[in-house]
Amino acid sequence: MIEVKDAIKLIEENVSVSDIKKTELNRCLNYVLADDIKSPIHLPPFRQSAMDGYAIKISDSKVYKVVGESKTGHPAPIQINEDEAVRIFTGAQVPDTADTVVIQEHVEVNDNKITIHKLPEKKANIRKVGEQIKKNEVALLKGHVINEASIGFLAGMGIDGVKIYKKPRVCIITTGDELIEPGKKLKPGKIYESNSIMLKVALKRLKITKVGIFKVKDTLEKTKDVIKKCLKKYDVLLISGGISVGDYDYVKEAMEVNNIHEIFYKVNQKPGKPLYFGKKKNQVVFALPGNPASSLTCFYIYVLPALRKMMGYSNIHLTKKKVKAPEEIPNNTGKSLFLKASAGNNKIKILEGQSSSILKSFAHSNALLYISSENKIVRKGEIVEYFDLNF
Template identity: 45%
Template sequence: MNKYIKIINYICSEEMISVEEAKDLIVKYGTKLPIKEKSLNEAQNAVLAEDVLAPINLPPFRQSAMDGYAVNLSPKSDHYTIIGEVAAGESNSQELKIGEGVRIFTGAAVPDSANAVIMQEWVTKKANHIVLNSNAKELKNNMNIRPLGEQVQKGTLALSKGIQLNSSALGFIQSFGMEQIKVYKSPSISLIITGNEIVLPGNSLPFGSIYESNSLTLKTALNNAGYNDITINYAQDNLDEMKQKIERAMNTSDVVLVSGGISVGDYDFTKTAFEILEVKEHFHKIAQKPGKPLFFGSKESTSFFGLPGNPASALVCLYEYVIPHMLYRTGAQNPMPTTIQLPLKHDYLKRGERSQFLKAKINANNVEILDGQASSMLHTFALANCLVYIPSNLTSISKGEFVEVHLIR
């Protein structure tokens, strides 16, 4: 009984930490996940676990940058004799004398004896000769030729560990002829949605109930960030059921997310269940709006987040804390949200002392804080493409002043 009294007393306390302290803690208590080898086809959004050194030069030969004619420049004539052709993928290299050239196409190997590629729009072809047109610019050595190793030279650093692999990075690695890469394991995630009031879509809606939407909101946001190993469960506002669902999840997942039941109501049992299961608490309340009640803890190698039940609050906490924590655990160099500075479209007066994350929209040359900032409102989030962060020490911002903007992944 004393244990439960202690828990309830703590839940009722108003001790809060700052946003900055919370972000430090999600990194401090983030243990790295194992490294594994994956095929490039399976590595989308994974984080690179080792430096990639170029095994070959890119390009691996002198390469034509356009369709035209590879020539051995003649300083005394604007006429060239064309003695052959080189298409992309062909390996023949013809010896060119001064004043000679070959027809060549973009991406093809430039003959060693050629020192320029003349774009086809600059010449007129007559039989096996070309003549420079009047619109031709001065011909220079190595013009329109991509040099050997222009992108990256053999043995040098191609990509640093810690970057998240997007489609361009994967294509770049494959251009070396590589098929496998070492990356950090993507976390397995258990998402537990709580609440006696929620009803799954497709069922009739009794008075006083709401259709459940947090599972889809959070799951798709996690998918967009590159996390797909997600198990979803539901729990009533019942301590024994909460404990069982969380215990089952912690035995099979790297990260456990519980949506709801983390505040101070009579039916909020999430933090109590964490305590009974001996999850080490790192913080429970942050001086922010929305998302003041946010739990973060750990037990062995599993991380635990107790998210608010209000949809917009839960999504803000996911973007600002959960995803950065998982990015850190998977070795990302820069796990925090991408941040830019933009001028505010209008005046803004902040009410209260807490820091604020405001749903906003980036326009052509400024950022606009949207109406409808209540923690329950997803509609505004549907229109937003960023969050504006207002720190606790600011009370008002004038039109045109620069604000901190967090891009939504």
């Protein structure tokens, strides 16, 4: 049995970053850039008017003759002399010989002449070539997590695809003779299976949507077979249940037979003690406790960072935040605790129903309060840490 911090460290050390793949821009949200991006163009690519108004070659004169129009989206090959102006719109090209744009609110128009009430400074209202970014300048660095603005920024440089880290292929294997699918009728001794769908949606939040789900009976042979099959197709195996010490738990043996190398088994924590983490080359295997709340806790604390590391994230863990303990929290278990809690406005509330089989409190929580195994008692008001589940 190892401590929480050691388990976390072993995962960080043993998981490798995924392969790289070039991907269409509109499929890149929340992915991580696998390459520095340099701008292929100057942005803006030409001198652009920042306002609706008139482009002029500035002088002391207040009266200019309008000799043409520069529309947004069209080239402006017009040449102007002093005392001449060109009607221009936001985003349109400023004629080469013009040096200033005067905004329309400062102009009176009579026939083909304009009179300027308020002369701007020279070069006003013109966006310079490359003002936003110059050709070949680095726009975004490798490791950048792509958000909406990045997508807009990349598209604005004319880039329609980038190299990102692939997401791992994940399968969920649920074990247990007692499990019945939701929607069907419950039979004596059975319970509804909830872990696979819960883990599936947790993966969905990480943008991992193609997930294999396999149900297996509690026998060594069947468990061995399904693991063998999954190792052929998936990068990550999540095995739900069947890992505690009961006589009917074949999972551990089935993993050994399949040459999965155990990195750790059992963590000194509550909930989630019987957590297993193993490896076969770059493939990783987690066996999660069958109890739903334990399973989900282990997912957030151990599986999520492993998956994020694979996807190229540099911040792989849930954000840890500090808060004052709302009450005295005794910890006479000798284990590290993850308590389901509701956090907000620099406060935290520990929810009722911390038992590892209970999901109701988890459904209402947005935080896991962490108490280390060495900490025998937390006094009210003492600073404690929690993991923020809003990711």
